[in-house]
Amino acid sequence: MALATQHPGLRWLPYSLAGAAIFLAVWSLLPQAGIVPSALLPSPMAVGKTFFELTQEPFAGYTIQQHLLSSFIRFASGFGLAAAIGVPLGLLMGWYRWLDRAVAPIFETIRFIAPIAWLPFAVLWFGTGIGGPILIIFSGAFPACLINAYRGARLTQGFLIEAAETLGAKPRHIITEVVMPSALPSIVAGLRIGAGVGWQSLIGAELIVVSSGVGYLMVQGQGNLATEKVMAGMVAIGCVGVLIDVALRAAERHFRRFEQA
């Protein structure tokens, strides 16, 4: 009780633990009770054991850590590119109407194309090189990066821009010192969404175009009918996704600290 009042977040910990326990229990029971054949749904224990083995012995050429690392490098490159282009472009579109008018129609159309739809071109243009997956992650992460930077810029308080102008600020000062910091919480929220979509799209891409990475591991596992390997890959994807999200959520909290209640 004392612990719970000191750390309000801990108050809900028992519920989270209970939820996870029930989920695992149902998952174990389904194959054990013979409701689902264990070849189709491996038990959590089997998945855990396989996961551990995958960290020790190479499968599909590498250990699971190496697969994760190569996935993560692809992710970081594609996502970094999406952020590096999407955020500045979104901010500038928020400020310059002509740019908004020039880019918006094309962007609004392209963003409805699912990232995976770029796959044929990813293969055609890049073969099995790193360019293909990067293209797909990029197309997944880019829209959220751009849209949120744009919205953040458009919501900049008019009186702050006016104050800056009366203090002698030129457009470049206003964009970098007023619009950008004011849009920062929105920008980081966009990065978080973009990272999530990007990470999901990456695995989709890896199922097809590459010869390393968690997606590739899963395809190889499927080929060997090793369902517990496929599921170990899924667990790894989920865990890394959560870690990416937690990191960006911390950044989001950091940048919201100036917002007054």
Next chain:
Amino acid sequence: MSSIRFERISRTFRVGGQLVPALADIDLHVDEREFVAIVGPSGCGKTTLLRMAAGLDHPTSGRVLVGGRPVTGPGPDRAVVFQQFALFPWKTIRDNIGFGLKCTGVSRAQREPIVERYLKVMGLDGHGDAYPHQLSGGMQQRVALARSYALEPEVLLMDEPFGALDAQTRIDMQEELIRLSRVHPRTVLFITHSVDEAVYLADRVVAMDRRPGRVREIMDIAQIRRSEKWGELPVEEVMDLESFNHLRTRIWRLLRRGDGEASGHGVVDNPPLRTQPAQKTKLRRAQ
């Protein structure tokens, strides 16, 4: 040269397809190093007038001259102090005060002593590294003043700068302003709701009418303030003087008489929403 001249200014707003005259036929000047206060009912166009001198709004007809030159846009030669302070929440107090200097190309090394000086002048020592939301309203307004003063502008435009402060802080700030203007007299256009504040601070007080906004009367009190040395007395003593009370009563009467027909409209002064339409146009300027 830092006088302000409004020459036959009119300003009409288009609100939902209808033309609303906000200011009509304003002729007004603020001489170099003169302190002019404008009082008048909400919605009489005080803010609009000040925004025109700042270059943030433009007259429908007539022209505004500052230092003899027509105003085309905002600039660091005319500092504006806003009622809602308009500090940058993500910048420290030090960076807020130094922002104008940075934008006008003053190097970091040269900015530092200036910022330190104004931190001291405004009684903000020890708060340089704080963020605006960590300070009280009075201190935030002092930061806004320091930010304007740091550019050493010849013209100060202040729109109800003390309106959001409590009575005690407000009086402190009024005395502060008097003290600062003794050290370095500037051309000041000062808008206020408070007749007392106007009479205490200004060389001349302009009383305005509304619908449309016009100048009703201008009262010159520079003579009295100088001969009775108001600038050297504390607020409460000035407010006790017969001359002060006579003046404020006169202005009150003027405003009451002028407001007979227009009263009861419940116009909110400086409604926060008015930054909304301005914001849209502001962000869409470089077409």
